[in-house]
Amino acid sequence: xxxxxxxxxxxxxxxxxxxxxxxxxxxxxxxxxxxxxxxxxxxxxxxxxxxxxxxxxxxxxxxxxxxxxxxxxxxxxxxxxxxxxxxxxxxxxxxxxxxxxxxxxxxxxxxxxxxxxxxxxxxxxxxxxxxxxxxxxxxxxxxxxxxxxxxxxxxxxxxxxxxxxxxxxxxxxxxxxxxxxxxxxxxxxxxxxxxxxxxxxxxxxxxxxxxxxxxxxxxxxxxxxxxxxxxxxxxxxxxxxxxxxxxxxxxxxxxxxxxxxxxxxxxxxxxxxxxxxxxxxxxxxxxxxxxxxxxxxxxxxxxxxxxxxxxxxxxxxxxxxxxxxxxxxxxxxxxxxxxxxxxxxxxxxxxxxxxxxxxxxxxxxxxxxxxxxxxxxxxxxxxxxxxxxxxxxxxxxx
Numbered sequence: 039x040x041x042x043x044x045x046x047x048x049x050x051x052x053x054x055x056x057x058x059x060x061x062x063x064x065x066x067x068x069x070x071x072x073x074x075x076x077x078x079x080x081x082x083x084x085x086x087x088x089x090x091x092x093x094x095x096x097x098x099x100x101x102x103x104x105x106x107x108x109x110x111x112x113x114x115x116x117x118x119x120x121x122x123x124x125x126x127x128x129x130x131x132x133x134x135x136x137x138x139x140x141x142x143x144x145x146x147x148x149x150x151x152x153x154x155x156x157x158x159x160x161x162x163x164x165x166x167x168x169x170x171x172x173x174x175x176x177x178x179x180x181x182x183x184x185x186x187x188x189x190x191x192x193x194x195x196x197x198x199x200x201x202x203x204x205x206x207x208x209x210x211x212x213x214x215x216x217x218x219x220x221x222x223x224x225x226x227x228x229x230x231x232x233x234x235x236x237x238x239x240x241x242x243x244x245x246x247x248x249x250x251x252x253x254x255x256x257x258x259x260x261x262x263x264x265x266x267x268x269x270x271x272x273x274x275x276x277x278x279x280x281x282x283x284x285x286x287x288x289x290x291x292x293x294x295x296x297x298x299x300x301x302x303x304x305x306x307x308x309x310x311x312x313x314x315x316x317x318x319x320x321x322x323x324x325x326x327x328x329x330x331x332x333x334x335x336x337x338x339x340x341x342x343x344x345x346x347x348x349x350x351x352x353x354x355x356x357x358x359x360x361x362x363x364x365x366x367x368x369x370x371x372x373x374x375x376x377x378x379x380x381x382x383x384x385x386x387x388x389x390x391x392x393x394x395x396x397x398x399x400x401x402x403x404x405x406x407x408x409x410x411x412x413x414x415x416x417x418x419x420x421x422x423x424x425x426x427x428x429x430x431x432x433x434x435x436x
Contacts (some may be wrong), residue, residue, distance in 0.1 A: 043160040043224075044169065045215050047153050048176035050110070053214045054150040055180025055292065056187060057117060057207050061086065061143060062286050063188045066270045066283065066392070071133045079275065080392030082140040083267050087385040090151070094377035097148040102370045107221040113149035114215035116142055118208045123206035131206050146211075147173025151381065153358050155373055158368075159224035167199035167311075167358045168303030174354065175299045178179045181292035185285035195270055242372050250421045251359035255380045257414045258352030261322055261407045264387035264394075265329075265345050266291060269338060271392065272400045275331055287338045294346025302354045312422045315355035319418070320435055323350025329404040352414075362426045 062083065070079040101109035103224040120142035125136035157173040158166045187203055242248060269287065306314050321344050329341040364372035394403045421427075 043221055044157060044172060046221055047157055047160075047173045048253045050114075050214050050217055051150075051153055051173055051176030052172025052183070053210045054117075054146075054153075055296070056145070056184040056210060057121070057180075058147065058150075058190045059180055059212040059288060059292055060203060061140075062266060063185065063270060063281075063285050064203070065140070065203040066267065067274055068128070068136065068200060069133070070271075070275055072127075072131060074135055078392065080267050080388065080395075081089050082136055084385065084388040084392070085137050086140040086144035086147065087381065087388040089141040089384035090147040091378065091381040091385040092360065094151075094381050095374045097145075097152065098124070098370050098374040098377065101149075101152070102222060106152075106159075106224055107218055109217045110149055110153075110156075111218040113146045114211050114218060118145035118215070120206040120212065121147065121207040125198075125201040125208075129199045130200050139382045148377070148381070150371070151377060155369070156221075156224055158357075159362055159369070160222075163361075166361055167306040167354065170214060170357050170363050171299040171301075171303030171354050173299075174296050174350070174378060175284065177292065177296035178299075178402075181289050181296065184292070185289040188285050189282055189372075191235045199323070239371050239375060242368055243375060245363050245426075246421050247359060247424045247426050248363040248372070250417045251363065252379050253417055254318075254352050254359070254375050255356035256383045256412055258318065258349050258356065259380050260324065260383035260387040261410060262295075262345055262349040262404070263384040264406065265325065266342070266402035267388050267391035268395045268400070268403055269342060270433060271395050272333070273335075273338055276395070276400070279335060283335055287335065287342050290339050291346045295315030295350050296348040298347055299354065302350055303426060305359055306355060311355045311359045312418050314351050315359070316352025316404035316415060316418050318348045321345075321351060323411050324348070324405055326404045326407050330401060333400060359427075384420075388397075 057151075065083040065086070066080045069082045073079065073081075097109065097113070100112075120139045123142065124136060124139035127133075127139055153173050154170045157169040161169040187206055188200075197236065266288075269291075270284050273284045273287065274281060325341050325345040325348060328337060328344060331337055360372065360376055394406075
């Protein structure tokens with residue numbers, strides 16, 4: 039096990055989580071101040087997620103060519119430039135410029151989501167679940183740093199609210215770029231070291247377990263993005279709660295997303311990946327149930343916390359399940375398909391969030407996850423006896 043890689047990835051996950059939390063917390067709020075059309079308030083977040091989805095395949099291909107270390111470092115530089123441009127956009131009150139910054143920020147997010155693959159490729163196959171979950175633990179620090187930066191950094195530069203927050207993020211991303219250059223090569227980093235696979239992408243995708251892994255990740259990430267993106271609008275813009283109260287709810291959500299990573303890898307090894315993903319789907323169902331009960335701060339707090347826990351179990355479980363379906367030679371192709379579908383759905387959900395909130399409101403939004411999650415539960419029951427689930431190493435012959 040490459041402990042150095044895991045430590046670096048955990049620290050970099052903390053930085054990336056800090057940036058993402060700040061962007062999610064403030065993106066819709068800043069958008070609402072820069073445009074007169076409230077239905078477009080979450081457009082910056084949607085643009086970021088669209089850029090993430092559009093960059094997933096190029097990001098995977100780039101890292102296949104130049105390696106994880108340099109690929110991640112380049113993405114960190116993109117993020118630093120993005121938040122610097124965001125600060126400029128705030129200074130000149132330009133919604134268009136803020137959208138450009140959001141798109142550049144989304145490019146970095148496409149790479150950020152692949153930290154878990156780097157972790158999986160740094161350990162022996164039997165340690166993959168815990169490696170994936172350990173890297174996500176780094177985001178726990180971001181759950182504290184991000185909201186605090188969103189609140190206190192807003193006053194760092196007098197007269198331009200939140201521009202100080204963005205410049206603080208730029209410094210963090212510069213540090214992150216340096217850390218990534220210290221990563222050691224992953225297992226089979228160079229394709230020449232791996233026996234080539236004859237399977238095509240359709241052959242990999244047609245596996246029932248691959249389809250369910252992607253379904254779990256797509257549903258989990260898409261629904262999480264939908265609710266999380268809508269929450270600041272619902273709380274701050276519609277219900278009139280303070281930015282501080284909104285940031286505290288987002289913090290609880292992020293803690294719900296990442297604190298379970300302390301145990302989720304071990305639980306997957308003990309209970310099995312299907313059971314853990316099923317529990318995650320139930321957690322997301324509980325989000326809708328709580329969200330339909332009211333719109334007090336505590337209703338938001340519990341709904342967003344359950345949203346985070348459910349997402350963690352589906353996300354870590356789905357990623358683990360995905361690794362059972364490909365060989366090392368096939369990993370970049372399989373990962374590219376998964377990332378594109380997951381973040382394509384996430385982008386769609388982000389685009390829908392502002393529109394649904396504007397025209398239908400919080401309660402109708404809470405009904406959307408229920409039928410999707412029922413489908414996920416049925417799919418997990420169908421594949422629970424798949425032979426690939428019982429193998430403790432990458433099962434596909436090369």
